[in-house]
Amino acid sequence: MKIPFNKPAVLGAEFDNMADALARGHLSGDGYYTKRCHHWLEQRLGCRHALLTHSCTGALDMAAILCDLVPGDEVIMPSYTFVSTANAFVLRGAVPVFVDIRADNLNIDERLIAAAITPRTRAIAAVHYAGVACDMDAVMALASRHNLLVVEDAAQALLATYRGRNLGTIGHMGCISFHETKNLISGEGGALLINDERFAERAEVVREKGTNRSRFLRGEVDKYTWVDIGSSYLPSELVAAFLDAQFAHADEVIARRRAVWRRYHGGLGALAAAGLIELPPASYDDRQANGHLFHVLAATLATRLALAAHLKARGIHSVSHYVPLHSSPAGSKWGRVGSGMKVTDDISDRLLRLPIYFGISDAEVDAVIDAVSQFYARRNTSIA
Ligand SMILES: Cc1ncc(COP(=O)(O)O)c(C=O)c1O
Structure with missing residues (x-):
């Protein structure tokens, strides 16, 4: 990759x-x-x-x-x-x-x-x-x-x-x-x-x-x-x-990860505005995140799989998770559901995590943004 x-x-x-x-x-x-x-x-x-x-x-x-x-x-x-x-x-x-x-x-x-x-x-x-x-x-x-x-x-x-x-x-x-x-x-x-x-x-x-x-x-x-x-x-x-x-480098690492996170968020904003993907909220009034993970939501499971395959073909490794625990073999054996699971099931199908780590360069982040944008330029799969 x-x-x-x-x-x-x-x-x-x-x-x-x-x-x-x-x-x-x-x-x-x-x-x-x-x-x-x-x-x-x-x-x-x-x-x-x-x-x-x-x-x-x-x-x-x-x-x-x-x-x-x-x-x-x-x-x-x-x-x-x-x-x-x-x-x-x-x-x-x-x-x-x-x-x-x-x-x-x-x-x-x-x-x-x-x-x-x-x-x-x-x-x-x-x-x-x-x-x-x-x-x-x-x-x-x-x-x-x-x-x-x-x-x-x-x-x-x-x-x-x-x-x-x-x-x-x-x-x-x-x-x-x-x-x-x-x-x-x-x-x-x-x-x-x-x-x-x-x-x-x-x-x-x-x-x-x-x-x-x-x-x-x-x-x-x-x-x-x-x-x-x-x-x-x-x-x-x-x-x-x-x-x-x-x-000893905690502040530097968090600052860089937050900067990468913001770069993704800004660079993919047009796709979100066009209704092609959903992005996480840019910020919150009462909580500050640490830039650990950046995800996009595709319109459907099929689109997410196609997007991941498109990125992979360009040497970019994206990752999805989680198989909801309530529907996993062990989760259904030892646990039980205490509510509906509509959001969990939906998100688990559509979420894709993009590369984020301390050493990723701005050029690499931009290459990922370009590859995602190119995927949507070739098709017209709207969220709506
Ligand atoms: C939400 C959550 N809980 C627990 C763990 C387990 O952490 P560890 O790999 O350090 O055991 C992880 C690891 O990814 C996690 O994301």
């Missing part, structure tokens, strides 16, 4: 940091670089505790354990999300209850949540799609009215904000991804943000295989032992060392 969908970037001191970690003689988790990453996340995002994990999937698994669910408990979430949002809760024996998304920001439709709440509901998993915030005021108000926990799946949302607050820091817990497709990366990687002190002590234990090893390392107990359920969720120092170097 001449223009891949994603290209992971090394931004500065990644390899020096990794060599330094080796020189320090500590490569397992929770050493110098992990602590630096925790500190950066806590300061920069404004959360009580940040814990690096090996992935956002791992952070979601930890959050689900901390929710202390029993089999049959229900967790409300969008169907239009990555499998890990649901898997984490299914692993605890809980039932994902899928709710439709809003047509504007493709996030869970907060107006449909109340009707999906039952006596078994314990939590809401709020996924911030494309780094655009869910309506967190409405979600938090519902949660407090019904005594529910809120886990933010902020996998895509590092440094995006809602009413000035960083995503991942508003619910009881937040989960971040540093997978190679995300804005800041460590190959695989993630973090659990703990925003409610009640979960802090247990989170440390769950992350360290169910032991009180963290307390032992701080000299608070004289030996460590198995005290709870848990697994190995912490990444090695090599991963943390890489990530620490990425954090």
Whole structure:
């Protein structure tokens, strides 16, 4: 592909940091670089505790354990999300209850949540799609009215904000991804943000295989032992060392991704005005996105497939997602729908993601815009 969908970037001191970690003689988790990453996340995002994990999937698994669910408990979430949002809760024996998304920001439709709440509901998993915030005021108000926990799946949302607050820091817990497709990366990687002190002590234990090893390392107990359920969720120092170097360039990366996002939005505006494609809202009054993902909506599934094939023939890799979880084999086995799914089904057919990454040049973005425009110049498939 001449223009891949994603290209992971090394931004500065990644390899020096990794060599330094080796020189320090500590490569397992929770050493110098992990602590630096925790500190950066806590300061920069404004959360009580940040814990690096090996992935956002791992952070979601930890959050689900901390929710202390029993089999049959229900967790409300969008169907239009990555499998890990649901898997984490299914692993605890809980039932994902899928709710439709809003047509504007493709996030869970907060107006449909109340009707999906039952006596078994314990939590809401709020996924911030494309780094655009869910309506967190409405979600938090519902949660407090019904005594529910809120886990933010902020996998895509590092440094995006809602009413000035960083995503991942508003619910009881937040989960971040540093997978190679995300804005800041460590190959695989993630973090659990703990925003409610009640979960802090247990989170440390769950992350360290169910032991009180963290307390032992701080000299608070004289030996460590198995005290709870848990697994190995912490990444090695090599991963943390890489990530620490990425954090140093956070502002630059977000600024560039936002600029690429705006360039797409402007360059494709004429097609949207002509009714040939739909574009996401350019901006919001109360939330700021992080330029994580740029998508267009084609008129139909057939048009989306044809557009993707047209781009591919020109060396441009575009990507679609998600197969809605309610219609996936595992989702229909372990979950259930809690609302109609009209928007989810429609969006899943028509959405196409265009290449966006830190190193993409303006000329490459323009080449993608030209290729999309050329596709529509050859046919006249209107949205209407
Ligand atoms: C919404 C959402 N949740 C969870 C994940 C899982 O993240 P990870 O790959 O770090 O496990 C992703 C990854 O793309 C995601 O987009």
